[in-house]
Amino acid sequence: GQNIDQPTEMTATEGAIVQINCTYQTSGFNGLFWYQQHAGEAPTFLSYNVLDGLEEKGRFSSFLSRSKGYSYLLLKELQMKDSASYLCAVEGNAGNMLTFGGGTRLMVKP
């Protein structure tokens, strides 16, 4: 089975940096996705990590350590529009089936 843990809520200030952690215990692992989901909207893709290390994409970066079962999403230069839920999802060995964590609701304050 899969067990994926993320903090439920985080608050940060506009312009700051925030790190959202995700730990996982899975029976199979192919890679890890991060999705962003604004309230009432569909999840949208942010990043995918399959190898250990940091993947940078503009203001967003994602890190993976397969040996530790750990990932984080780093958001820099926070903007008000970054207020959303951030979902960590593990892709198991069985094709590309995703198991999602509960999501971290990020609130960005002025």
Add this chain to the structure above:
Amino acid sequence: EAGVAQSPRYKIIEKRQSVAFWCNPISGHATLYWYQQILGQGPKLLIQFQNNGVVDDSQLPKDRFSAERLKGVDSTLKIQPAKLEDSAVYLCASSSLDPGLAVYNEQFFGPGTRLTVL
């Protein structure tokens, strides 16, 4: 490129009634997924199709939920009869690659159908 389409966007029914949701994936996407997302939680996979065949339906409550993808394109998800705990957003997603390949494969989500069971 048009995205994943779903209808209806909202549905309110009473418990024990039946309801059906429709999904049209991105053109050419062979793999289609139905997820259930309860308020405040992450999406939970209900069923995965590859073309018109079921790849995984281990988390589908088969006593009341059913899904089909007859021609390998559109899909419908049905609940019969509905229970209060079925209140959730039902998300449809699609992706383009064969699930047997261990290759990065992004899933594209539709806007969802918000179901309220009274």
